[in-house]
Amino acid sequence: MPKKANIFESFSHSAIQQFKEAFGIMDTDKDGLLSSSDLVAAFTAHGKNIGGGEAQAMLDEVDGPMNFTQMVTLFASKMAGGSDDDDVILASFEAFEINGQVDAEAFRHSLMTFGNKFSASEVDDAFAEFKIDGGMIDAAHLKGLMVSK
Structure with a gap:
């Protein structure tokens, strides 16, 4: 995927809205950043238990704190790898x-x-x-x- 000047141009308006909803759900302490405790709480709320180390490993995939823009950038980089649609669904x-x-x-x-x-x-x-x-x-x-x- 060619690098876009604005990462948000990589996705439709609808996709960005869905990302905002997901970020809002995961940001359990509502500080605008995802922490390992946010991820643990969000996964637990959806019946999937993960440990703090696993959550931190997810966060370590980006440089610096995981804010909304960093999350969208991470999604763009993951999708650039050619993820199979079926794999994403699963x-x-x-x-x-x-x-x-x-x-x-x-x-x-x-x-x-x-x-x-x-x-x-x-x-x-x-x-x-x-x-x-x-x-x-x-x-x-x-x-x-x-x-x-």
Whole structure:
């Protein structure tokens, strides 16, 4: 990807808005910077436990404090590496997956609340295709529906 004078030109307005939402969710102490404790809390809130060392390793991928611009710059550099769309989709499910299962209500809430919001009807249509047992979606089946592999 050619280097852009303004890193924000690398993404659509919609993508930047989604990044802002994600940053706002991860910045748990609302100081405008992501710290290892912010990341640990954000991952824990989404059912994925990480340690402080793992969180710090993520932050160490940028020079200096991880503010919003640094996060967007990191995303741009990761995407320049030619990430496979399927790999990105699969990685996004890691925040929801716990022991091979995805909490159906938490997933429904996220689909209707964050990013490109789905309507209740759209979510109902999608959920009709999922294998749901005891309020949990089979993660492997869900991933299989979402990617071409």
